[in-house]
Amino acid sequence: MDRLEAMRLYTRIVELGSFTAAADDLNLPRATVTHAIKRLEARLGAQLLQRTTRRVRATRDGETYYGHCLRLLADVDEVETDFREARVQPKGRLRVDLPVSLARLLVIPALRDFFARFPQIQLDIGTGDRFVDLVREGVDCVLRVGELGDSGMVGRRVAMLEQVTVASAAYVRRHGLPDALAALRDGHLAVNWVSPTTRRAEPLEFMVGRKRREIALPGCVSVSGVDAYLGCCEAGLGIAQMPRYRIVDALKNGRLREILPAHPPPSLPMTILYPQQRQMPARLRVFVDWLVELTTA
Known part of the structure; x- marks a missing residue:
């Protein structure tokens, strides 16, 4: 596992609070995850994670390293995205969460148009009105109706519902x-x-x-x-x-x-929420733009 892959793995462990959850999220064997973190800590000469029976938490050094990882990975993603978007259509899997009625009555009936435009994107759609921890649950964006509190997410108001x-x-x-x-x-x-x-x-x-x-x-x-x-x-x-x-x-x-x-x-505000990131993936950007177009038509 190269250094960038180790950084991505480490950030997911911190965000999910679990070696097992990070392994499942990245489709890696648990043994590979454990070995990679041991090698990472040995290379840095610092303990990054505190392991308990219930949860894994970052140490003080681990929090500092986590911040550096986020910035470096964002820079790499930005460079790769700039080159990739100039040559190919957006592609990949998006996990989104929608209110039940909006999904059934508005979004899902129009998805054929979305897939006609972006055939290389796959959607995993969850429905509900519960609070979703986007980072911990690996969700790319949620669509919510009503006034929202401060969630630390980026919010883009797309419509006012009569x-x-x-x-x-x-x-x-x-x-x-x-x-x-x-x-x-x-x-x-x-x-x-x-x-x-x-x-x-x-x-x-x-x-x-x-x-x-x-x-x-x-x-x-x-x-x-x-x-x-x-x-x-x-x-x-x-x-x-x-x-x-x-x-x-x-x-x-x-x-x-x-x-x-x-x-x-x-009227009720309708807002798309997604995690703060320096470079929004192309597949997320086109989906957000499509939702704006759909809800304001």
Whole structure:
């Protein structure tokens, strides 16, 4: 194993916290990994890693060496990428993570176009709304909806998703169609959305001119999953707010009715997150650009 390969191996061990996980990630035998790190430490004359029964951590020298490795490997990748991109199409495997509904309704139906443009790229798609540690899990990018905290990742906002307030046709027959925000207080119910992070029910939100107004309504059910949220609304259990793209067909066929269109909920930002790196791989750059094109079309 040459020095660059040893550096790449070392950085993955630090990032994953495990010899076994790094070996699996790089498709190397465990014995090869152990031997390579022993040779690396012997060549440098320093202990780089502390091994425990549960985890591998970098020593103080190891942290310093890890920083140097990241910079050197980034320089090498930048040089190779500049030459390679000038001659060949982007290729390789990308691991991406997408919200379930965005994947099913927006991204996956358009993938044939992506592969027609970039036939040498392979995608590994994960779906969910959980927090993803991109570095530790080896994920290249995630697409997320809503306001995001500081994750240390590079964020590129690609679109603002229009939201609507809706209720089922059966709910409207029972409770009526409110014609003003004040009318919501007159016996109306909400399917209450519980934030997975705060575990608190979120109020309904409406834009009155440029101001945001919150209204908390009682409800007989609270949920924290997007499919359950829509399902409860379609079952007539209360009023809900969600991106329009998710319910276009339900609005067209009358299964859901839009409520108070003059005061829509605030739009939701949609953001692509990916690790900070001096040179973005070509396959990641073209996928991010394609997502921007897709979501703003």
